[in-house]
Amino acid sequence: MNNRMLQSVQKKYNKTPFYLFDEQGFINNYNEMLDAFRAIYTKYQISYSYKTNYTPYICNLVKRLGGHAEVVSDMEYELARKLGYPEEQIVFNGPVKGARLEEHLENGGIINIDNYDEAKRICDYATLHIAHQYKVGLRINLDVSGVFISRFGFEPESEELHKTTQLLKDHPNIQLVGLHCHISRARGIEAWRKRVEIMLKATEKYIDGVPEYISLGSGMFGKMPEALEAQFGSNIPTYKDYAKAVIKPIADHYSHIPEEKKPILYTEPGTTIVARYISFVTKILNIKTIRGRNMATVDGSYLNVGEICTLKNLPVIVKESGQDRHHYDAIDIMGFTCLEQDCIYKDYSGELAVGDILTFENVGGYSIVSKPQFIKPNSPMFSVNKEYEVKEIMREETFDDVFSKFNL
Template sequence: MDHFLYRDGELHAEDVVLRDIAAAVGTPFYCYSTATLTRHYQLFTDALSPLRHLVCFAVKANSNIAVLKHLGDLGAGMDVVSVGEYLRARAAGVPGERIVFSGVGKTREEMRIALEGGIRQFNVESEPELEALSEVAAGMGATAPIALRVNPDVDARTHEKIATGRKEDKFGVPIARASEIYARAAALPGLQVVGIDMHIGSQLTDLAPFEAAYTRMADLTRALRAEGHRIERLDLGGGLGIPYTRSNEAPPLPTDYGAMVKRVLGDLDCEVEIEPGRLIAGNAGVLVAQVIYRKEGEGRDFLILDAAMNDLIRPAMYGAHHDIVPLIEPEAGAPLAPVDIVGPVCETGDTFARQRPMPPLAAGDLVAFRSAGAYGAVMSSEYNSRPLIPEVLVCGDHFAVIRARPTFDEMLARDTFPAWM
């Protein structure tokens, strides 16, 4: 469920007419709903109760500081994969003890900044990282709480580019060597083992891969405890999928996921951490764009929008589907005709949909890309020297720009001439 609904023939974000936002800030722009963010966070935390748990929002899904502050104020922790994301979470008011630092390529400088600012734990992904973190923490006279990310060799049966839990993927340490590497971690100075981390992929629409991975995690927990390690936390990663279409796509609900977690891991007396991003933010956002031209081609028609692949790269990068709907509700029974929906970037890949059945639309009409709140704005760029587009947050009948569109002068001013020119 989200809070982007037609009312009196107009698509609303909660109680705000999206056309009114377009008139105020121009197109294209991203718009997020606080009510949807709240609801999706609450679904997760309720689903895991009464287990001791912390829902850590995956900042890589949507890193706007206003979004992070809203979720942090609800009690969410943050899962970060760079020092930039760490600093965003801290700027949003999230305390270090609710921030988990993941990622395969943490630098020593990133480790130092996180240790100085406070951190819940580092999810360590390799033996070289383990050695580096020990050196940094010991050199500072600090203790770094750690969980080793263990690769369970489970195929998440998701898109090739977002599967992370197979032995051929770059993430984590092999489960077959976990006992050996945990023993090394326990012997190194400046480290404190607190748990196990596991994340097998994103946009999973079936609970079976999760259950297979978590069953291996439960067995590993018992084995490591028998070897003398204090395993107090289980970081389960994220990855639960969302419906990107309004058809029959129905990923598992957080309640079903929570019931499975409690059944598989509930007897271990561990605090559970989860790192959802897409499920919290995905359907909490839309991308609004305007039709520049309707072009009649040879054998097909095109809707050319003012949004492009630099604003929303998921269709070009993953072949991802987003429902695209007019801001003015079509009349019941309105005829549909197939069109290619494209952007103005000089790439054939700048195509959002091919032969998508759409109601009649003309230049000047506005459309919304649904389910654009995750991996939309965070993956955008200034390709073709197109300025980053605004982000807007709605709360009830109010809206505010939470990231402004830069001017061309501001964009150009970041470049400088060398002294010899």
């Protein structure tokens, strides 16, 4: 985000806090990833993760760029449909699919089954509609790091996976056509290589013939400001690095297959393509020192910027207020809530003053979608395009937004 973007929004909305979406930066990043992967495998397709940031303006932008929708709930599914997505461009994942599952199945949408009970539910529906043919996929549980045991999908070679595949085969109007996987906390190249290795072996074992699709989920590093990238270490892969390690083995595996019969290869990026392109703008309201601890309180909260601020110090840009400034070797930037843990930035070093405008970068992932209606409503969001035109894409929440659902 550059200073001109901030100035453009402040001319339209002269208060804080608010979110700022860099539309052109998002587009450029999206296309860079897409081009790097399609240069190796032409049937690669982005399926954007709605749970990461389901701002409708951004989801619709993905649609205009040719991306598909990856949803994990009825709410997200309904949004994709309202945006005009055809069923075959909506990938329905998740461990607890809602009442719209059967509608999506009936209309030819992509469904990746998470567990045996969900498979049984689909089979029961198919039995009642025996004249119709249905296609489904399965989520494969991965062990690529040993850091934790994922709770999602089917463990390869497990009794549950065997029982589920047999259940599907026993239904003449159900066809298993694809496999899906996703795992968190494993963004490195080696973990992704192992992911591909496991998935290719699984397709050979559980899919009859060439699959219609393989979905590798998400979890790649995206573009980051240098100050944040340094906190992850020096070996941050580029999109071309991922393409060489992840896309090429699949391209090689299916090189003997005619182009029209090769599987679609999905990844489901969220944070990877959106995180850097949303910033959160907030103002310092007061500064104080208690028992040697310096604290600056702002009108935003750690709840506005997402979990990442509890793990890393987000890059922050300071716009000076013109008031008397003081240099701090270490000062915590605290949020408006009554929670002791509401710290957006730990041990900031530099000059600050009351009235300074702080812009926290890289907050596009799991921030807006995770913000609770706690103490005060959420902030508005503005999009700035390459001509620096400003559009409000999420209005400020109101008292009625919070309380109209309660019975008085």
